[in-house]
Amino acid sequence: MSAIADVARLAGVAKATASRALSGRGYVSEATRLRVVAAAREIGYVASPNAASLVTGRTKNVGVIIPFISRWFFSEVLESLEQALLAEGYDMTLYNLPAASAERDSVFEYFLARKRFDGVISVGVALSEAEVDRLHRLGRPLIGIGGPIRDVHTIAIDxxxxxxxxxxxxxxxxxxxxxxxxxxxxxxxxxxxxxxxxxxxxxxxxxxxxxxxxxxxxxxxxxxxxxxxxxxxxxxxxxxxxxxxxxxxxxxxxxxxxxxxxxxxxxxxxxxxxxxxxxxxxxxxxxxxxxHPRRQGHLAVSALLTELARPTDADARPEEDGYLTVLPTNLVIRSSTSGPHRPRR
Amino acid sequence: MSAIADVARLAGVAKATASRALSGRGYVSEATRLRVVAAAREIGYVASPNAASLVTGRTKNVGVIIPFISRWFFSEVLESLEQALLAEGYDMTLYNLPAASAERDSVFEYFLARKRFDGVISVGVALSEAEVDRLHRLGRPLIGIGGPIRDVHTIAIDxxxxxxxxxxxxxxxxxxxxxxxxxxxxxxxxxxxxxxxxxxxxxxxxxxxxxxxxxxxxxxxxxxxxxxxxxxxxxxxxxxxxxxxxxxxxxxxxxxxxxxxxxxxxxxxxxxxxxxxxxxxxxxxxxxxxxHPRRQGHLAVSALLTELARPTDADARPEEDGYLTVLPTNLVIRSSTSGPHRPRR
DNA sequence: CTTTCTGCTGGAACCGGTTCCAGTATCGTC
DNA sequence: GACGATACTGGAACCGGTTCCAGCAGAAAG
CATH class of the missing domain: 3.40.50.2300 (Response regulator)
Known part of the structure; x- marks a missing residue:
């Protein structure tokens, strides 16, 4: 298990410098940066996300709560969420939320409470008032897909x-x-x-x-x-x-x-x-x-990223507007519909 | 953000004692245990999994790699995995692995390398030799569903x-x-x-x-x-x-x-x-x-838990046996099959 | 020639838990 | 009464990063 201290030692710099070199934050001369990067590559160093998120508070992970996986709409959304999040360097923790039950409670009380994510996307879940409160109390950005949630930016069709x-x-x-x-x-x-x-x-x-x-x-x-x-x-x-x-x-x-x-x-x-x-x-x-479930998924991810980029929570949200993004549906006419051919009384 | 130090202070004990009381490991008198638990409840304390896994090395999370989400077999497996893992206190990080591509490589090089999981379940993925090596190098237990992977316990039908x-x-x-x-x-x-x-x-x-x-x-x-x-x-x-x-x-x-x-x-x-x-x-x-995809999912989870419970990696595995669990399929006869009714030449 | 600013670096504190170790009190045993 | 084992507790080190702060060059400004 190679730690950043090993990289620093190998490159002949301090931990702090190695950290700056690898994360790209703060001043590092180009020469030392290259040395650190080379050292990191040499010993196959990969940063421990646990240690990093312990101090930074961000996890580069998004929680997704969803009531079904195997139904068409939901699996499509899920696939698109996963793709979009992956492209942004986030991985996705999946919480399949069953109907009211002990398991459902445990998702809220235990799993979500651990807050091992920077934000949450809720896909088509019918949330009780208490559940919405709990989600808000997590203090993490929350985006909905498929139906309006109180005080939450939601992507949906009408x-x-x-x-x-x-x-x-x-x-x-x-x-x-x-x-x-x-x-x-x-x-x-x-x-x-x-x-x-x-x-x-x-x-x-x-x-x-x-x-x-x-x-x-x-x-x-x-x-x-x-x-x-x-x-x-x-x-x-x-x-x-x-x-x-x-x-x-x-x-x-x-x-x-x-x-x-x-x-x-x-x-x-x-x-x-x-x-x-x-x-x-x-x-x-x-x-x-x-x-278009995939489009809804992609929009949800970019909405979440916007919220995540918002400097502080205290920051006033942009006028409550744009809180419900309504996506259009389009009629595709095939041959299952036509005028009635039988004479009607 | 209440930390365990706050709980300890409120209960009038040391951090170490509070930790023992809440985790249930090590000696704690019943009286202080109750006091600590009460204090924790009072301030709504939830342990930071990051901090915990930083020191213990276990994350209570399982990574699942899967090539499709929306196809029946895969979504069924996924649902059953999620349920079974949840019941065991694990959450599930989902990696939807596309066919050979830059995204696929990024899953291996970036996401899986972070090792933010205690084990990995690979569902019906055709892995290249290099990918199998990479998975093994993660040093985490690995279980397969749907087809044999070299040196990996796999659940499958014949x-x-x-x-x-x-x-x-x-x-x-x-x-x-x-x-x-x-x-x-x-x-x-x-x-x-x-x-x-x-x-x-x-x-x-x-x-x-x-x-x-x-x-x-x-x-x-x-x-x-x-x-x-x-x-x-x-x-x-x-x-x-x-x-x-x-x-x-x-x-x-x-x-x-x-x-x-x-x-x-x-x-x-x-x-x-x-x-x-x-x-x-x-x-x-x-x-x-x-x-029975759900059964396969449940079996995979219990196989993984068994591996996780194994004391050390150095420990010899049980004789390579049981490495491929073959599940039976059963014939259900409905009325889409019968003998040929047309006269044959 | 001083002063100030900028670029860069290292030491140390810190995030929030767990665990090792030392120390004390209580109890049973010889 | 001495001794060892057992139950319990607290202090401190540690996991592996990030970040604050101080220090020190060298360059630019006065």
Whole structure:
């Protein structure tokens, strides 16, 4: 284990000088700098980050808390976060936050309390008031992705508006019996995603003068979830809707698979639209509103770096503005949507 | 920032005593222990892990290197690793290792060299000889998942045997024209997964006396990949096989979707089998060989903990045995496979 | 020729814990 | 009553860096 003292000895300088030479802070003559660097290379010296962060207080590490890893949106965000942080010399500690449980508490009380990071990025976690307080008390910059957190700069899409857009696309094609299949607001998995997409749907329907009775079917937020509900919603030809707005592409694809199994032509007999921009969308020719998780990840990292560069906490934040960065979604029309072909009563 | 010195002062003891009381190592009377704990709680003391690991050398952190995050197998493993580590009081630093590139080198030279972890788990990474050396030189325990690494305890399934089993299932049903759709061994993504599953297939075919000409179709290792190849392999009725062994469930599902679009009945006209135990398998009624990524993750963690508990590195390892833990896969028969119903020439 | 500034270097303190070692009190044993 | 073992406590060294401060050149300014 070579320490900086060894490097200093080999280079014939003091520890202080060696430290300055290697970190690049403070005065060091070019000649000695080269000597120190050479010595360091010779013995394969790598600075101990523990010792450094003990005195500087910065760890070059970012904590990420996230409720799921294996779902598309989350794994995409995670990958982009990791890339962006790596490029900036930060490594990433991952905290997979389960629903309310002893493990969840331990993340807050034990792991996060250790403060082994310079900042935290919270991805789509539904935080309780107490949890938000705890995060703030850590005294570290905090950035959110996927839904607003009190007093935290958050990167997100506008779920209400996006759901509204999706619904309006179907209504604009002339559909009357439009149905929404999505996550149940009761067991809100992360943010207000379920309820917000639902409310965007409802408001678009109301604005178009449509009834909102019996047109929401909750399902598990996955492809099998959409499939299952799809089978039951589409099973009865008499009550079958002509268009379905699914809260996610995976749900939408589940619905399409169900429709195909039931012999229902998409889009001739049924239009389906989703939200996400999932890589499978193309293969199922799914019309969707693309959000861009990787872009959200990159933005979150640069927002965090900005906060980290801010000289002191006491420094007034720039006018509370820019606190919610809303990213646009874009409509990609494929052939899962068209006007209703069946005559309606 | 409350330090242990503050706790000691408040409890009226020395730093040393406070440390012993809180860590539970060494003699402390019950009375003072309680006093110290109370004092610590009062001022909300949390030990600085940096300071602790500076002197003890252990970080209570485990590094995980992984080539993908968003693919099913990897995200499942990751989730299980995180859970298991958390339960043991370890947090997890994630290094998403891209294919050979400057970023990849930086992970080894910069991030891993910092040694901010007690051990490393490598998940399905194809490591070069030089990289394996570098990992060993870190002087930290190393566990592999998904493929053998030189001198490293690895948890894996037997890809050759599993592929053989899948193929034999199809052959056993009486299929003659059996085809394998899988990853291209040329751009091996992680371990020898592609080539091993291919060779298991070939050997089963040869053992059954079947020709192995023109019966392997490489594709991207994903559902769209399987779909695309499925369309082309199944497109021509004259050359269409009666059974397909797909290297993964996602590929298999892609093939099934392609078959359905082409109006080919599964399993009446085409049997399909996959490998994985993907959550979508049920909904597509896919026969598959289940591997259990979560179990692999848990085993890797306990193997790592065992290594960490080993007193010294100099200590002889237990006879090199148990160095490869091979996990069984189990056949789950659903209705994507059956005997060939079409008369054969 | 002094004074001041700038560039550079080394000694020492410090970050916040852990652990070694010495010292004391209590207890059981011969 | 002497002795050793056992339970407990505090002082001090230490882990491996960073940073403050003082000191000392040599150059520029007065």
């Amino acid at each position: 779920d209400v508006a996006t759901a509204r857009l999706a619904t309006e696309h179907l209504l604009g094609l002339g559909h009357v019996d439009v149905v929404h299949v999505g996550g149940d607001p009761i067991d809100e998995m992360d943010f207000r995603v379920h309820s917000q997409r639902l409310s965007g749907f409802y408001s678009a329907m109301r604005d178009a003068g449509r009834s909102t009775d019996r047109c929401f079917y909750p399902c598990e937020f996955s492809m099998p979830g959409g499939y299952e509900v799809g089978l039951s919603v589409l099973g009865d030809p008499r009550t079958r809707p002509t268009a379905i707005f699914a809260a996610s592409d995976e749900i939408a694809i589940g619905v399409i698979v169900a429709a195909r199994e039931l012999g229902i032509q998409v889009p001739a007999e049924l239009s389906v639209i989703g939200i996400d921009g999932h890589p499978y969308a193309d293969m199922f020719r799914l019309t969707t509103l693309e959000q | 890809d050759v045997a599993t592929a053989r089993l899948a193929t034999e299932h199809l052959l056993g049903l009486g299929h003659v024209d059996v085809v394998h759709v899988g990853g291209d061994p040329i751009d091996e993504m992680d371990f020898r997964v592609h080539s091993q599953r291919l060779s298991g297939f070939y050997s089963a075919m040869r053992d059954a006396g079947r020709s192995t000409d023109r019966c392997f179709y490489p594709c991207e290792f994903s559902m769209p990949g399987g779909y695309e190849v499925g369309l082309s392999v199944l497109g021509d009725p004259r050359t269409r096989p009666t059974a397909i062994f797909a290297a993964s469930d996602e590929i298999a599902i892609g093939v099934i979707v392609a078959a359905r679009e082409l109006g080919i009945q599964v399993p009446a006209e085409l049997s399909v089998i996959g490998i994985d135990g993907h959550p979508y398998a049920d909904m597509f009624r896919l026969t598959t060989l289940e591997q």
